[in-house]
Amino acid sequence: xxxxxxxxxxxxxxxxxxxxxxxxxxxxxxxxxxxxxxxxxxxxxxxxxxxxxxxxxxxxxxxxxxxxxxxxxxxxxxxxxxxxxxxxxxxxxxxxxxxxxxxxxxxxxxxxxxxxxxxxxxxxxxxxxxxxxxxxxxxxxxxxxxxxxxxxxxxxxxxxxxxxxxxxxxxxxxxxxxxxxxxxxxxxxxxxxxxxxxxxxxxxxxxxxxxxxxxxxxxxxxxxxxxxxx
Numbered sequence: 671x672x673x674x675x676x677x678x679x680x681x682x683x684x685x686x687x688x689x690x691x692x693x694x695x696x697x698x699x700x701x702x703x704x705x706x707x708x709x710x711x712x713x714x715x716x717x718x719x720x721x722x723x724x725x726x727x728x729x730x731x732x733x734x735x736x737x738x739x740x741x742x743x744x745x746x747x748x749x750x751x752x753x754x755x756x757x758x759x760x761x762x763x764x765x766x767x768x769x770x771x772x773x774x775x776x777x778x779x780x781x782x783x784x785x786x787x788x789x790x791x792x793x794x795x796x797x798x799x800x801x802x803x804x805x806x807x808x809x810x811x812x813x814x815x816x817x818x819x820x821x822x823x824x825x826x827x828x829x830x831x832x833x834x835x836x837x838x839x840x841x842x843x844x845x846x847x848x849x850x851x852x853x854x855x856x857x858x859x860x861x862x863x864x865x866x867x868x869x870x871x872x873x874x875x876x877x878x879x880x881x882x883x884x885x886x887x888x889x890x891x892x893x894x895x896x897x898x899x900x
Contacts, residue, residue, distance in 0.1 A: 673700040674791045677720035679737065680753065681706050681729040685776065689724065692780045699787060708737030715741065720748045721791050724783075727752045727765060727773075735765050742769030742873060749790045767880060769873040772796030795876045821884035827869050833887075835862040839875050840882030 676699050680686045686704050693699050702718040705711055709732035711723065723741065727734035738750050752765045752773040765773070771790045774783050786796040825833060831852070838848040845859045852859070866878055882888055 673698055674722060674787060675700050675702045675718065675720045676787060677701075677703045677705070677711070677714060677718060677723045677748070679705045679708065679711055679723060679729075679734065680726035682726075685726070685753075689783075693724075693784065693787070696784055699784070708732035708734055711737045712740055715744075715748060722787050723748050723750045724774075724787065725750050725752050725770075727754050735768065738765050738770050739768040747873075749793075751786055751790050751796060763880075766876050769877065771874050772876060795874045817884040818886050821881050822886075824870055824881060825885050825887075828866060832862050832866050832869070835859060836866050836878050836882050837887045839863065839866075840879040840888050842879070 676693060678686050678689050678693070678701060680689070683706070686706070690701050690704065694701050702720050703714045705714050707729050708725070711725070711732075714720075715723070725734040725738060734752055738752065741747050741750060747769070750765075750770045752770050753776055754773055755776050772786065772795045774786045774796065778786075789796055825836065828836060831854075834852055835848060838851060843851065845856050845863070848854075848859045849856045854862075863875065863878075867873070870878070870881065872878055872881070879888075
């Protein structure tokens with residue numbers, strides 16, 4: 671089995687040491703580099719070719735948000751998981767919009783951080799439905815009308831079934847759950863998700879969820895919005 675190549679980015683040397691000790695003990699994870707600031711990340715990525723970057727969101731010179739935006743703009747971008755001390759934080763939300771695959775709290779149990787890295791490496795964004803809702807609630811009310819109008823224009827590019835799948839993704843459902851709910855195969859769900867990502871120029875399922883929320887499709891009583899043309 672090929673080990674997951676992991677790059678650690680945190681401006682606290684004690685945090686980096688702790689993460690390196692914890693991650694280095696896993697047989698399926700290889701620490702390929704460490705950085706103390708977001709400004710070092712792109713050069714390290716070029717040199718070490720990580721599969722996943724575990725990125726502190728608050729750093730003195732170049733923060734994790736800026737570093738994530740720069741990385742996700744690359745054609746060969748590794749997956750990014752941001753580290754934070756808060757459950758719901760505007761910077762975390764911005765990082766997710768920039769293309770981060772999820773986030774973990776710095777006080778998360780070691781086994782869960784390891785699991786998060788493995789999941790992201792496998793293409794499964796790390797956000798539970800509960801955490802997704804916390805982040806979305808935190809963002810509500812800030813230029814909401816403008817975001818809603820923009821999101822609805824973007825989602826108009828989707829077909830009816832694609833829109834239904836996008837809403838289901840936004841509700842935190844797995845591919846199997848979506849398949850059962852919408853009476854289609856898991857393979858068909860995966861195909862729809864891939865088309866949604868391509869049509870909307872998004873990186874992952876988290877961004878689909880955020881866009882569906884911005885459009886107002888996840889609000890109570892709006893479950894049938896896609897069928898009603900919003």
